[in-house]
Amino acid sequence: MANKGTEIQIGDGSLHVGDRVVYPNQGICRITGVEVKQIAGRDWEVVTLSREEDGATVMVPRAKVMGIGLRKVASVAAIDDMFDQLAAPGDDPQLDWKVRHRENADRMTGGGLQGTLDVLKGLHALSRVRPLPQKERELYDSARHLLVGEIAAAMNLPLHVAEDNLDYALWPPPGMKRKGKPLQPAALPVPASSVGVVRPASRAADEEGDEEMDFGEVDAEAGGEPKAVQVADTEESDIADPAETKDLVRQRAMRVAAEEEEPEPLDELARDALEATHEDVAAQPSAKLHAPPGTTRPEAKRGPAGSEPRREGARSAGGEEAHGVARSIAAKALEVAAKVLAPAKPAAKAPARPAPPKARPTPAKKAAKPAPKPKKPPARKPAMKKPAKKVAAKKPAGKGKR
Amino acid sequence: MIRLVTLGEFPSEVLEHVARRLHAAYGMGCEIEGEAELPDSALAEDQESYLAPKLLEEIDDDTQLYADDKIVYLTSAPLAAPEGPMGKGPLTGFPQFGGGRAVVTSHGLGAKGELPLDIGLAKRAAHHVGHLWELHHCFDPRCAMHPEWSPGFTQYPEVALCLYDREKSERKIKLGQS
Numbered sequence: 001m002a003n004k005g006t007e008i009q010i011g012d013g014s015l016h017v018g019d020r021v022v023y024p025n026q027g028i029c030r031i032t033g034v035e036v037k038q039i040a041g042r043d044w045e046v047v048t049l050s051r052e053e054d055g056a057t058v059m060v061p062r063a064k065v066m067g068i069g070l071r072k073v074a075s076v077a078a079i080d081d082m083f084d085q086l087a088a089p090g091d092d093p094q095l096d097w098k099v100r101h102r103e104n105a106d107r108m109t110g111g112g113l114q115g116t117l118d119v120l121k122g123l124h125a126l127s128r129v130r131p132l133p134q135k136e137r138e139l140y141d142s143a144r145h146l147l148v149g150e151i152a153a154a155m156n157l158p159l160h161v162a163e164d165n166l167d168y169a170l171w172p173p174p175g176m177k178r179k180g181k182p183l184q185p186a187a188l189p190v191p192a193s194s195v196g197v198v199r200p201a202s203r204a205a206d207e208e209g210d211e212e213m214d215f216g217e218v219d220a221e222a223g224g225e226p227k228a229v230q231v232a233d234t235e236e237s238d239i240a241d242p243a244e245t246k247d248l249v250r251q252r253a254m255r256v257a258a259e260e261e262e263p264e265p266l267d268e269l270a271r272d273a274l275e276a277t278h279e280d281v282a283a284q285p286s287a288k289l290h291a292p293p294g295t296t297r298p299e300a301k302r303g304p305a306g307s308e309p310r311r312e313g314a315r316s317a318g319g320e321e322a323h324g325v326a327r328s329i330a331a332k333a334l335e336v337a338a339k340v341l342a343p344a345k346p347a348a349k350a351p352a353r354p355a356p357p358k359a360r361p362t363p364a365k366k367a368a369k370p371a372p373k374p375k376k377p378p379a380r381k382p383a384m385k386k387p388a389k390k391v392a393a394k395k396p397a398g399k400g401k402r
Numbered sequence: 403m404i405r406l407v408t409l410g411e412f413p414s415e416v417l418e419h420v421a422r423r424l425h426a427a428y429g430m431g432c433e434i435e436g437e438a439e440l441p442d443s444a445l446a447e448d449q450e451s452y453l454a455p456k457l458l459e460e461i462d463d464d465t466q467l468y469a470d471d472k473i474v475y476l477t478s479a480p481l482a483a484p485e486g487p488m489g490k491g492p493l494t495g496f497p498q499f500g501g502g503r504a505v506v507t508s509h510g511l512g513a514k515g516e517l518p519l520d521i522g523l524a525k526r527a528a529h530h531v532g533h534l535w536e537l538h539h540c541f542d543p544r545c546a547m548h549p550e551w552s553p554g555f556t557q558y559p560e561v562a563l564c565l566y567d568r569e570k571s572e573r574k575i576k577l578g579q580s
Contacts, residue, residue: 148538159500187553
């Protein structure tokens with residue numbers, strides 16, 4: 001626990017107490033001393049560092065200082081050279097994500113200025129081709145953070161000036177020059193559809209503002225990127241980050257699958273038709289099923305779902321009422337069918353409608369057919385009702401047992 | 403809380419628009435705090451622009467700055483900053499990166515090819531407030547953190563953050579509050 005003074009040499013002799021150093025993946029630190037710490041019953045000589053960003057203390061075993069890539073802050077000449085590279089037109093981005101991931105991980109672990117620069121430039125070039133997946137976006141941000149910190153430390157500039165200068169090279173403003181050579185001004189990059197997302201309404205209480213910026217809400221729900229890209233990104237990031245839990249991976253896969261399998265919204269008229277049939281038929285079987293045990297037959301003996309209401313209606317004491325209901329269903333179905341047939345609708349929506357597609361070909365045929373059609377929707381109604389029937393059927397049975 | 407302090411005259415509707423946009427973008431309260439004066443000592447050598455870092459240091463302002471507060475000074479005067487390795491570039495504001503104060507200028511807004519005063523000032527302010535939350539520049543033109551000189555900044559006037567920046571700012575805001 002003794003501080004051995006500022007004359008102590010650390011690592012290969014190039015580092016001293018008080019020096020500003022770059023700790024790979026951590027940023028700019030200052031060496032505050034060399035101490036002896038007792039850890040697990042052994043005395044360890046550790047170099048203590050203070051991270052400039054937040055003052056956090058980092059301790060590194062003295063023998064491992066060079067092994068982890070601790071190095072001095074780059075010189076002004078090295079930074080200048082780095083800007084030359086940044087301003088130079090870049091190579092095509094590495095499109096093989098496996099290679100890219102491995103290379104970038106190695107570069108960041110190495111902690112060198114050149115490695116960090118390569119990561120930033122590579123991902124910047126890639127971002128112009130397609131939106132970056134989350135993991136690479138994080139990597140891009142941390143590479144940028146490290147570079148900005150090092151530029152600021154090396155050239156004694158405010159962080160914001162360092163960042164602006166970095167981007168003067170990556171996105172040159174009009175008239176920007178580098179060593180006398182005019183740089184090509186930045187063109188409008190391809191927007192990532194994941195961007196433009198506004199804060200949820202719960203956080204942003206300003207309703208007016210939300211209304212004006214609601215363009216992003218849809219993007220946020222959809223995950224923002226084209227599905228193909230999204231799926232690819234999911235795969236990439238899943239494999240790129242093995243630490244990610246299986247649950248998260250499953251959730252993402254389910255989300256993507258749900259988006260892909262989302263059924264087409266029902267046609268308005270088709271929905272009307274469904275509702276009309278649904279409500280009317282709902283009353284009949286449920287009334288039967290709530291009758292005392294014995295008055296109803298077991299479900300298996302009832303025969304096809306569609307046939308039962310008519311038969312029961314004919315036998316029961318309130319048969320006329322049932323006929324009346326059937327008539328009202330038929331009337332409603334007629335109305336709906338007439339609505340469906342009247343306007344000429346695009347063929348793509350045909351499957352969603354209750355009326356059979358045969359009736360569509362010509363308006364003349366459509367007008368002639370309304371009479372035979374109404375029988376079909378009522379026949380389908382019980383099929384739509386089936387789940388409701390089953391649920392309702394279980395209740396009395398359960399009660400009887402109890 | 404984001405507090406707006408004007409260093410000069412601004413129409414009230416512009417200030418309200420900026421406050422609303424900032425509130426919507428960061429999900430935290432934003433209020434117009436009042437006025438202050440530009441410190442003459444921050445004038446640059448050309449006597450026209452103000453050295454932004456010096457301005458932030460020497461501004462005489464009574465506004466209280468609590469743990470998670472950010473103060474944004476709005477001015478119409480042109481700003482200057484120390485020259486970096488790429489030379490001088492356009493400067494629309496200057497934040498204390500990861501700190502509590504930023505100054506934003508409306509200089510140049512409303513001109514040909516630029517955004518109107520209210521929209522442009524709101525977007526610039528959102529951009530520099532983002533730097534106060536340690537957000538870096540974003541490559542997406544629709545994000546408010548896109549470099550302000552890039553054509554995308556004027557192409558997409560909406561003050562909105564990308565998902566990544568939004569989440570990052572939320573994390574920072576939570577940390578600031580704790």
